[in-house]
Amino acid sequence: MEALNRRHKITAIVRRPEKLTLLHPNLTVVQGDVLDENVVANLVKGHDVVVSAYGLGSSSPADFSLFSKAAQSLINGTKKAGVKRLINVGGAGSLYVAPGKQLVDMQGFPESLKEAASAQRDSLEVFRKEKELNWTFFSPAIIVENGDRTGKFRIGKDEPIFDSKGESRISIEDYAVALVDEIENPHFIRQRFTVGY
Numbered sequence: 001m002e003a004l005n006r007r008h009k010i011t012a013i014v015r016r017p018e019k020l021t022l023l024h025p026n027l028t029v030v031q032g033d034v035l036d037e038n039v040v041a042n043l044v045k046g047h048d049v050v051v052s053a054y055g056l057g058s059s060s061p062a063d064f065s066l067f068s069k070a071a072q073s074l075i076n077g078t079k080k081a082g083v084k085r086l087i088n089v090g091g092a093g094s095l096y097v098a099p100g101k102q103l104v105d106m107q108g109f110p111e112s113l114k115e116a117a118s119a120q121r122d123s124l125e126v127f128r129k130e131k132e133l134n135w136t137f138f139s140p141a142i143i144v145e146n147g148d149r150t151g152k153f154r155i156g157k158d159e160p161i162f163d164s165k166g167e168s169r170i171s172i173e174d175y176a177v178a179l180v181d182e183i184e185n186p187h188f189i190r191q192r193f194t195v196g197y
Contacts, residue, residue: 002149002176003183013043034070040077049085049183050078056116064119071126079133087136087182092168093117094124095139095160095194103142103160124192136188140175141196147171153178153195157188161196168196 003010004024013032014020020029032043034054044050054070056062071088078086093104093113103109104117127135142160153174154161160168170178178195182188 002173002180006180006184008180008183011043011047013040035066035073037073037077037080040073041080044078044083045081047081047083049087050074050083051087051089051179051183053089062116064115067116067119067123068126071123075126075130075133075135085134085136085183085186087138087179088123088127089138089140089179090124090192091117091120092139092142092160092194094121094192095142096158097160128190130190134186134189136182136186136190137192138179138182139192139194141170141194142168144170144172144175147173149173149177151177153197155187156194156196158192158194160194163197170195170197 004026007026009026011028011030012020013030015031017029017031030043033039034052052074056066074086074088093102095103097103097106102121104114104121124137127137148171151174153170155178162168175195182193
């Protein structure tokens with residue numbers, strides 16, 4: 001909604017369009033497969049920026065290698081379409097919490113999330129190898145939750161941002177503000193960034 005509220009025209013590319021019930025005059029919903037770079041190229045051609053929030057859905061067992069495959073397909077398809085900008089929404093697991101130590105590798109990281117977080121980290125490396133496209137990898141705070149749109153948060157690069165209580169948090173609403181801010185005013189070309197209070 002943040003981008004729509006700022007009057008951007010959006011094409012939402014989803015697996016199952018019937019599941020997206022939001023109606024808005026600036027929103028077009030189409031069916032597509034992010035793993036097919038030719039489909040990506042055809043659907044994103046003529047757009048200013050591609051934003052990917054690719055997830056695995058409810059497939060069981062989950063094939064976590066698809067995060068890296070999707071990253072490469074997005075890169076290839078975006079370049080084929082002549083679009084210069086790609087933002088990938090990833091996870092917080094690859095943020096560094098100590099020198100040489102990423103969150104996903106720390107003791108206490110939830111086992112149920114470890115495989116997916118490790119695969120998201122691998123997908124970041126796919127982006128880091130790309131030297132032509134203006135990509136950005138957006139890692140959230142550790143905790144993303146419903147809340148308020150304050151527009152007041154801090155921005156970092158490779159380390160989580162902690163508040164005075166030692167928590168790394170952001171509301172979904174402010175997460176969206178940070179994402180759309182980066183779309184409108186790029187600061188992290190071929191870099192990763194994070195947000196938190």
